[in-house]
Amino acid sequence: MWKRILLGAVLTIGLLPAFASAQYPSMHNHRRNPFPQETYYEKMANQWVRLYLNRLPTQREVLLITAQLRSGKTHEEVQANIISSDEYYRKSGYNMSNFIRKLFLDVLGRNATPAEVGMLIGKATAYGRYRFALEFLVANRGLNRGAPVFPPIILSNYNLYPFLPF
Numbered sequence: 001m002w003k004r005i006l007l008g009a010v011l012t013i014g015l016l017p018a019f020a021s022a023q024y025p026s027m028h029n030h031r032r033n034p035f036p037q038e039t040y041y042e043k044m045a046n047q048w049v050r051l052y053l054n055r056l057p058t059q060r061e062v063l064l065i066t067a068q069l070r071s072g073k074t075h076e077e078v079q080a081n082i083i084s085s086d087e088y089y090r091k092s093g094y095n096m097s098n099f100i101r102k103l104f105l106d107v108l109g110r111n112a113t114p115a116e117v118g119m120l121i122g123k124a125t126a127y128g129r130y131r132f133a134l135e136f137l138v139a140n141r142g143l144n145r146g147a148p149v150f151p152p153i154i155l156s157n158y159n160l161y162p163f164l165p166f
Contacts, residue, residue, distance in 0.1 A: 041066040044075070052082045052106055053091070076137040083137075084129035096124050103136060108143055 045065035049057035057065070068078050082088065083103065092098040097117050104112035112120075124132040 041069045044069065044078075048079055048082055052079070053085075053087055076134055076141070079137055080130055080134035083133040089129060097121055099129065100124055103133065107137065107140060 042062055045057055045062045048065070049055065049061060065078055065082075068081070069075075083106075088102075089099060092102040100117050100120050101112050104110060104116070120132075127135070
């Protein structure tokens, strides 16, 4: 009985339409994006593929990069995967000295001096593209143009090889 009276009062006063039109967070949006950081990781994937490969990433690449980041890989490890790819090496003309020049330009935003290229060419050839790119990114962590603006707190235990002069 009291429910009927209360419902009648609500309808009479006009409170029910106010409740019906209230803005509540939509559960539909929550279902669409179950991982809160997925948007952040997708932005990082887009930024890195555009920066290093000069194109938009495919959906498969976005999924792969976000999965790597969610699994705990560091930003430098994921970027080193992109930099050491055959596509990046092809864009540098399949030449290790051009690879180093392109790496300097993409990561640091400046041209490598001939002395820097000469000093690093042997090490890049000996260590391989992935390890060289990873160590280069770690050694230049604060100067990296591809570094995230608000990186998640991830502590990495790198044994930094003392081969880079930075």
